[in-house]
Amino acid sequence: MKCEHYREMFLDQKHGMLGEAEQAALQQHLNSCAACREELAAVQLIWNKLGEIAMPEPSEKMELKFHAMLNDFKQAASEPGKLTSWKERVKQLWQLQYRMPLAYAILAVVLGIGATLLLQSNSRQQQQLQAMQTQLHELKQTMMLAMLDNPLASERIKAVSYTSDIKQPDKMVIEALLETLNNDPNVNVRLSTLEALSQMGNYPEVRSGLIQSITTQDSPLVQTTIADVMLKLQEKRAVHPFKELLKQKDLDEVVRQKIKTTIGKLI
Structure with a gap:
């Protein structure tokens, strides 16, 4: 098998999703392939670094950007063609996650900041809060649908859990x-x-x-x-x-x- 096939198994291995035969085959390949050992070490380093990233406090500028993102989604929702295009962009970003772990982390941080902003809304913003919650709900559904197309079984299970x-x-x-x-x-x-x-x-x-x-x-x-x-x-x-x-x-x-x-x- 090609190295690319084994590298696609790295994430499944991390989450303990490999069967005994797959685990044995991957380990046998790693024993004989220095390039894949280096690749796995690099990926593990990225995972470790991502785990050390602290959640930043949202600034006023970040709040404005988050509102702008939700407004874009709201406008797209009123026009089916634009909504499809918007969802495709989310899907394309999400499908890069096993090749670009940083994109996955950034998207998670954005959602976390968004949730924080929602919680910080005061009584005068209740109507706006409700609208934002609706759009965030739709965003979650869009990302879940995109993740169901992921080639890794562990990611599809994660999508279902969402x-x-x-x-x-x-x-x-x-x-x-x-x-x-x-x-x-x-x-x-x-x-x-x-x-x-x-x-x-x-x-x-x-x-x-x-x-x-x-x-x-x-x-x-x-x-x-x-x-x-x-x-x-x-x-x-x-x-x-x-x-x-x-x-x-x-x-x-x-x-x-x-x-x-x-x-x-x-x-």
């Missing part, structure tokens, strides 16, 4: 999560997505999407977990797709027993 900060996910977010649940190649990402969706069981489109997903899953872990979710939600409409899943001859026996038990409790 949904806990989104109190009212819009249609795009729900559709993106369902798409991830049905098509992501990494089982851990799908499990994390299923957990996130289970917290949104009060949305009809989430329930319908989970029901439709039952027969598309091929991982025993995901199949048993989705059975638990349907039981938790007491979703009786899941009985039919579960019965369809039982017709699969190669279905794991543990999964088969789990589904039969779930059907019995839902009926």
